Amino acid sequence: MTQTTFAITIAGKPVKDIHSLVAHHLLVVGQTGSGKTTSTLSLLDQLQRTNYTTIIFDPTGEYSKLPNSVTYKLGENAYLEAGQLSAHQLREALQISGSPLLNDKLSQAVDALRIQQNLVRIRKPYVKIGVPIADYQKQLAKLSNWSRSFAPQQLAEQLIEEFVIPYSDERANYALLGQQYDRQTINHEWNAIATIRQRLASDAFRVLFDPEPHPGIFKTELNFVIKMFLEHRSSHRTLVIDLSKLKQYEESQRVVISLLLKNLLAARLQKPNSFPVNIVLDEAHRYLPRDEHQLADNGIFQVLREGRKVGLSMTLITQSPLDLPARLRSQFANLLLHHLTSPEELSSLAIADEIDLHEISQLSTGEAVLSLVNEPQRKINVNLPKWWENNHDRNEENEN
Ligand SMILES: Nc1ncnc2c1ncn2[C@@H]1O[C@H](COP(=O)(O)OP(=O)(O)O)[C@@H](O)[C@H]1O
Ligand SMILES: [Mg+2]
Structure with a gap:
């Protein structure tokens, strides 16, 4: 059903205070198809209505359907300035x-x-x-x-x-x-x-750096886009950084995300007294560092550790809590749990004692358990945003 609230509880009460979801870092987990991306879109839809600023890193291109967002797509209307990368990052990216x-x-x-x-x-x-x-x-x-x-x-x-x-x-x-x-x-x-x-x-290189610009096609540098967005309030408060052209190049995606987040954090640390910003990372397992030793140098970890004091909160979406290194997992105070079946996955969470595995394993698509700081857990039904059906109709028309 499409509604004007993010979700309703099983008791039939609307979940209204969506700002409490992003007041801390939020981890959204659940098996593929359990509704994680849809829930996030519904949350973003509500945040947009309250003029909350969000920056979405989109690895698959699913978020450009969000109305009133500004999309920069790497390899189309955006590129990276190679000089922003250290020689080490350049080697990693390529x-x-x-x-x-x-x-x-x-x-x-x-x-x-x-x-x-x-x-x-x-x-x-x-x-x-x-x-x-x-x-x-x-x-x-x-x-x-x-x-x-x-x-x-x-x-x-x-x-x-x-x-x-x-x-x-x-x-x-x-x-x-x-x-x-x-x-x-x-x-x-x-x-x-x-x-x-x-x-x-290679393709990855062209997508990243736009080595031979084409006349008539205007591209913007991604670090620049993010900086502008952080510094100037505008009426479009949702920025989508679409990295789907790098889908085949996970290594490159990882370097790019880490780099952009580090620069974003640095920009915030320089000018801290500003409006709060929510950062969304879907399919986060693609971006996470492979081992714990690389954590300290990783942009995701840095934002999780230091972001909140400068008004940055992260919404991270991934299939299993086990995708995250333990030190990263412990940074999330808010959880949105979709369908999961393995006890190991749940027991890795800090609130494992309070979670009912049976309940989580029975959740159907679009259902979730919401666990927020200082609030009792709630089982919820996530509402589809109002524009959902129109949008789907339109997509189908486009396909015909
Ligand atoms: N709250 C919901 N209400 C109705 N249908 C939903 C809901 N959440 C997800 N779906 C359906 O399930 C499909 C898979 O959801 P998706 O959000 O892509 O899952 P995930 O991101 O976990 O893989 C969606 O295309 C949508 O049709
Ligand atoms: Mg998804």
Whole structure:
């Protein structure tokens, strides 16, 4: 049934105070098809009505159906500035795993390309042969945080320019970056360089960085979009960052989410006295770090740990609580539990003692148990938003 409240309890009472759901971090769990995304859409619909600001990271494109939202789709009307990524993140996003030497050379190549782009203003590799070390260091020193951008599509070519050495006889000049190519090492690393070249030609790379912009198509940088949205209140309070073009590239999605969240948190920490923002991550298992050691450096974890003091709350949707590392799981004070059948999944939650497994395993689609801080648990029926049926009719028309 479509209603103007988020849900009704089994006792027939509407769940009105939706702000209490997002006053703490909210974890939404349940098997595939149990209604998690639909419940979240219904919650977002209600938050929108109260002008609550939400930023949605959408891995599958399901959230663009939300009316009154602003959608930026990576690979269509949005791109990432490569310079926003550290060399390490760049390697992760493109799944490049080179030798320590090659990794060093790659970060030096990024620096050289930043000089080309921001100081020399030529979109060509930086040829290091014959350049005095002192000159190069002066250029490096001139680069600031404002001149991070570079042309990532030239990384493979630039990499070759990094392998330069002095002459090995009396002509050697150690005040220069190099006098000749180190052909032996280049040959030794050739396979790895070829892999990098291949990654630079991949779909994921084009979606992420928009290396060759097309005339007439205007794209906006994602970090910029988020920053604007955080700083300026507008009447459209729901921002959808659609990452569905990276569906096949989970590694890239993970790096992008982590990066965007870290920057979002940093922006908030700089200007803390602002309106509250709810951050939604669906299919979160895709984005989570693989092991606990990577947690501290992960943007999701950082927002969960530090976000609330600057008005950021997270709504994280995933199939099982076991998808989350324990340290992350413990950050959620609010829970929305859909159909689950395994005792292990429930016992991993902090409120395990208070949950009735039998009840959770009997929930049908759209039913859930809501557990909020300082409130008794409630079994609820989630209402479909008012626009739901129209929207579905429209989708069907589009398919015909
Ligand atoms: N509250 C609800 N009322 C009616 N139908 C629902 C409700 N929640 C989900 N559904 C139906 O179940 C389907 C699967 O729901 P979905 O939210 O995509 O599940 P999940 O995200 O958990 O995989 C939806 O397409 C919708 O048709
Ligand atoms: Mg879903």
